[in-house]
Amino acid sequence: MAILVDYNQVMLASLFAGIGNHTDMDVDENLLRHMFLNSIRSNRKKFHNEYGEIIICVDNKDVWRRDYFPYYKANRKKSRDESELDWNKLFESIHRIRSEIDEFFPYKVISVDRCEADDIIGTIIHEVGTDLNMGSEKYLILSGDKDFIQLHTYANVDQYNPVMKKWVRSDNPDKYLDEHVLKGDVGDGVPNILSSDNCLAIGERQRPMTKKRITAFLGDPEGSMDEETKLRYNRNKKMIDLSQIPSEYKERVLEQFNIEKDIGREHLFNFFVKKKLKNLITDIQDF
Secondary structure, eight states: OEEEEEHHHHHHHHHHHHHTTOTTSOOOHHHHHHHHHHHHHHHHHHHHHHHOOEEEEOOOSSOTHHHHOTTTTHHHHHHHHHSSSOHHHHHHHHHHHHHHHHHHSSSEEEOOTTOOHHHHHHHHHHHHOOSSOSSOOOEEEEOOOGGGGGGGGSTTEEEEETTTTEEOOOSOHHHHHHHHHHHOBGGGTBOOTTSOTTTTTTTOOOOOOOHHHHHHHHHOTTTTOOHHHHHHHHHHHHHHOTTOSOHHHHHHHHHHHTSOOOOOSTTHHHHHHHTTOHHHHTTGGGO
C-alpha cells in the first residue's frame, strides 16, 4: 500500500493554479511550502485508510531518456528562459522543501539519479500491480499527469488529481498507451511516429496523424510501417512506455522503495513552529 506523490508535478500544478497568469510575481517559498504540505495533509487524511502512507517521488536532472533521444524536453528550457518567472529560484525552493520532507517527515522520499518521478512511479507500479483486485494492497498515484493512465491496467491501482480534486480514469488504458506512442508527446518534445526527431525542437509542423492512420497502425503495427517509421515507433515507445525503463534504474528505484524509513512524527511540531506553519499545527494529527 502507498500513495505515490508525483512531487514536482503536484507542486508546480498547485502553484500555477494559485497564481494563474501572474507569472511576474516573486517566488514565495513559505507560501509554496504551506501550499504543498497542506495538500499532502488533505490527501493523506482522505486516502490513508485505503491506500496507506505517502511516498514522495522526485524528478532529477540529466534524465536517461536523453541518451536515447537528445531532443527529449528540449523546448522546456527555451520556454522557461522566455518566462517572467524566476525558475532557478523556484527549483531551489522546491529542492529545499523536498529535503525538509526527507529530514523531518515520516514519508519516504525516493530520488534516483537520472530518473524522473514517472520512472519511480512506473517501476513501483509494474512491481506491485496485480491483474485481480482480490485482497491486493492498493496503490494511489497522486498526480494530474495523464502519462500514468497506462498503469491503470492494474486492478489495484488508482489515480487522483489533487489540484483538480478529481479521479483520473480511462476505459481502455492499453489502447491509450498504444495511441500515445503513435501520437508522441508534444509537451515532452516527442513527435508522432510520422515526423522527424527534431521537428518539435526546430518548430517544424508534424506530419498529420489521422484517425485512419492510427487505426491502421493499431490493427497491424508491423505490416503498416516502413523501416523508418518502425525506428520512430521504437523511439516513442522508449520515451513513453513506462515498462521500457532500463533495468539499472529500476533496481535503484526498488532498492529505495524497499528501505524502511526510521523517522517518525516526533519532529513535526518543532518543524512547523520553526517554519511558522501555525495553521498546520492544529491539524498535525493528519500528517
